Amino acid sequence: MMNQQRREFIKKTAFGVLAGFGAASGLVPAFSLEKTILPVWDETPVSGKIRWGMLIDTRKCKKDCQICVTACHHEHNVPHFKTRKDEIKWIWKNSYKNIFPTATDQFVTSDVLNRSFLALCNHCVDAPCTRACPTEATFKRWDGIVAMDYHRCIGCRFCMAACPYGSRSFNWQDPRTAIHDPSLAYPTRQQGVVEKCNFCSDRLVRGLQPACLEACPEQVFTFGDLNDPQSDIRMLLETTVTMQRKPELGTKPSVFYII
Amino acid sequence: MIEKALKGNRSYWIWIASLVTLIVAGLSAYSQQRWFGLTVTGMGRDVSWGLYIAQFTFLVGVAASAVMVVLPYYLHHRKEFGKTVIIGEFMAVSATLMSMLFIMADLGRPDRLLNIMLYPSPHSMVFWDMLALSGYLFLNIISGWAILGAERKGVPAASWVKALVYISIPWAFSIHTVTAFLYSGLPGRHLWLTAVLAPRFLASAFAAGTALLILVSLILKRTTGYDSGKEAREKLAVLATYGGIANFFLLGMEFFTAFYSNVPAHMESLQYLYFGLDGHAPLVPLMWFSLIIGLGALLILLVPALKKSTKWLVAACMALVLSIWIDKGVGLVIGGFVPSPQLEIFEYMPTSIEVFVALGIWSLGLLILTILLKVAVAVKMEQES
Ligand code: SF4
Ligand code: SF4
Numbered sequence: 001m002m003n004q005q006r007r008e009f010i011k012k013t014a015f016g017v018l019a020g021f022g023a024a025s026g027l028v029p030a031f032s033l034e035k036t037i038l039p040v041w042d043e044t045p046v047s048g049k050i051r052w053g054m055l056i057d058t059r060k061c062k063k064d065c066q067i068c069v070t071a072c073h074h075e076h077n078v079p080h081f082k083t084r085k086d087e088i089k090w091i092w093k094n095s096y097k098n099i100f101p102t103a104t105d106q107f108v109t110s111d112v113l114n115r116s117f118l119a120l121c122n123h124c125v126d127a128p129c130t131r132a133c134p135t136e137a138t139f140k141r142w143d144g145i146v147a148m149d150y151h152r153c154i155g156c157r158f159c160m161a162a163c164p165y166g167s168r169s170f171n172w173q174d175p176r177t178a179i180h181d182p183s184l185a186y187p188t189r190q191q192g193v194v195e196k197c198n199f200c201s202d203r204l205v206r207g208l209q210p211a212c213l214e215a216c217p218e219q220v221f222t223f224g225d226l227n228d229p230q231s232d233i234r235m236l237l238e239t240t241v242t243m244q245r246k247p248e249l250g251t252k253p254s255v256f257y258i259i
Numbered sequence: 260m261i262e263k264a265l266k267g268n269r270s271y272w273i274w275i276a277s278l279v280t281l282i283v284a285g286l287s288a289y290s291q292q293r294w295f296g297l298t299v300t301g302m303g304r305d306v307s308w309g310l311y312i313a314q315f316t317f318l319v320g321v322a323a324s325a326v327m328v329v330l331p332y333y334l335h336h337r338k339e340f341g342k343t344v345i346i347g348e349f350m351a352v353s354a355t356l357m358s359m360l361f362i363m364a365d366l367g368r369p370d371r372l373l374n375i376m377l378y379p380s381p382h383s384m385v386f387w388d389m390l391a392l393s394g395y396l397f398l399n400i401i402s403g404w405a406i407l408g409a410e411r412k413g414v415p416a417a418s419w420v421k422a423l424v425y426i427s428i429p430w431a432f433s434i435h436t437v438t439a440f441l442y443s444g445l446p447g448r449h450l451w452l453t454a455v456l457a458p459r460f461l462a463s464a465f466a467a468g469t470a471l472l473i474l475v476s477l478i479l480k481r482t483t484g485y486d487s488g489k490e491a492r493e494k495l496a497v498l499a500t501y502g503g504i505a506n507f508f509l510l511g512m513e514f515f516t517a518f519y520s521n522v523p524a525h526m527e528s529l530q531y532l533y534f535g536l537d538g539h540a541p542l543v544p545l546m547w548f549s550l551i552i553g554l555g556a557l558l559i560l561l562v563p564a565l566k567k568s569t570k571w572l573v574a575a576c577m578a579l580v581l582s583i584w585i586d587k588g589v590g591l592v593i594g595g596f597v598p599s600p601q602l603e604i605f606e607y608m609p610t611s612i613e614v615f616v617a618l619g620i621w622s623l624g625l626l627i628l629t630i631l632l633k634v635a636v637a638v639k640m641e642q643e644s
Contacts, residue, residue, distance in 0.1 A: 084605065085303030098601040102524065119601070128446050134385035135374040154374050155367020158385060160307040164447025166600040170307060170367065172298035191296040192367030249446040
């Protein structure tokens with residue numbers, strides 16, 4: 001079953017190669033065609049067919065662990081600024097009441113209060129950020145990922161005002177001065193544009209799972225196609241009670257939490 | 260006609276020189292911002308808009324308020340506004356230009372500004388705002404200039420000019436409505452997520468913009484001897500009073516809805532602005548100051564004896580403008596970002612670079628207004644003599 005899952009996953013991700021080829025070939029020197037699975041070439045992206053989603057099992061997440069955060073930020077050349085004002089983050093940790101400020105429970109168990117909760121872009125189905133963006137620099141991909149075109153963004157920060165989760169960061173200054181150990185896997189950005197989690201679309205085209213998932217030693221993350229009833233994530237969602245951030249706003253987040 | 264702006268007395272040139280100095284200072288501050296990035300401002304990840312967007316919002320209101328003279332003069336043929344109309348139209352031109360420059364100053368990549376037009380996105384309110392503002396600028400500068408030109412020749416204005424003026428009336432309402440839509444359509448920013456935001460924007464614009472118009476007309480009278488008429492100013496004061504009353508009434512509605520319903524998300528920003536939230540209360544004195552001088556100004560304007568005295572009228576108009584500037588130009592934008600979507604509080608304070616850029620843009624706007632009005636006054640006085 002797991003093997004079947006894995007093959008399905010690679011098949012689904014890899015046909016993004018067609019679209020991602022131009023961009024990826026220049027950036028990933030080690031990129032090789034031989035890794036591509038053949039059926040890929042018969043399929044073309046169909047809008048809405050796939051919807052990538054993530055499930056975070058917060059029970060397994062260790063409070064002071066930062067492994068996934070570090071892995072993501074290294075892989076994607078996310079700069080490390082010391083001041084809160086200039087901060088840029090794609091995935092981070094915060095407490096229950098900050099991540100779920102509108103959760104209704106009055107008496108939360110001390111265990112939940114002491115846990116730390118991961119936050120990242122929810123890749124909302126009805127994303128307010130893509131609605132607000134005046135240039136389509138923030139846009140919805142055919143596979144549900146809310147992506148960014150850093151070359152089109154004018155830096156108006158409308159998307160930041162629109163996102164109700166604080167998922168977006170702006171490059172208030174040149175990010176390259178704060179990247180200490182550059183990675184070759186993903187391009188760096190310029191001063192004056194917005195950025196955020198890309199659900200590892202750069203890794204999906206290479207048939208890889210998201211960097212946070214791969215780095216986590218506790219199997220906190222499950223990643224998969226929410227539109228496929230047979231996927232691990234769908235089966236878990238159907239058998240476990242899960243939560244989403246601010247569901248009342250109607251954004252339909254694609255990131256789910258087991259509390 | 261423009262050559263008329265080149266003749267002036269000593270104080271005229273001192274005024275021009277000081278504006279130019281501030282513009283140069285603003286440019287130099289802006290060059291720092293372009294070089295080092297927007298990190299030189301007080302904005303950050305949590306409060307991601309600040310002084311610039313706030314000035315933009317306030318100025319769109321000033322621009323829209325030209326309708327307060329255009330409408331009675333052209334639709335209702337109220338002749339007493341005849342000498343004020345051109346002031347209103349040229350104020351609209353300069354305010355619209357300033358508001359567009361403030362958007363430019365706020366962009367991370369102003370070199371890509373045209374992307375808004377190259378990739379038109381009707382789902383984005385910015386796209387519509389850009390159309391509305393540039394259209395309004397065009398309508399006012401063309402019609403104002405053409406009418407002045409016709410007056411100079413002593414002929415009635417062409418009918419296409421009249422058509423532009425009529426179009427500019429609903430257009431004025433649209434610019435400030437669309438500007439409110441920039442804010443009021445965002446989920447999760449509860450200070451802005453309210454249906455009365457657009458009406459409140461219009462009400463506060465008609466109060467502050469009209470009060471500003473009265474002040475400009477008094478300044479013109481003092482400096483050039485061009486008197487647009489006490490009667491016009493008194494009528495405008497009435498309009499400003501109604502605008503102000505509507506504005507404070509709608510603010511009261513916000514308070515009632517938030518605090519009676521007791522929904523935390525609706526209360527938090529108002530708490531932060533007016534009472535303090537979790538021990539953070541930096542804006543509380545300023546917001547109360549705004550409220551008190553605003554209501555005080557309305558009181559003065561409601562007492563006929565006081566309103567008739569120019570001194571009191573000036574004081575009331577200044578207080579009204581300042582009150583609404585604080586409300587819209589400080590509270591509205593900062594309050595919308597506090598607390599953050601994760602209930603955290605980050606305090607914003609503009610830096611001196613930001614202040615100088617803002618002063619530079621204001622000075623440029625005033626310079627353009629001065630030149631336009633100089634021409635207008637010269638033409639009108641020539642006509643009279
Ligand atoms: S979480 Fe925020 S940035 Fe991500 S898709 Fe939703 S609205 Fe956009
Ligand atoms: S900052 Fe960039 S991505 Fe965000 S709304 Fe503006 S143009 Fe779009």
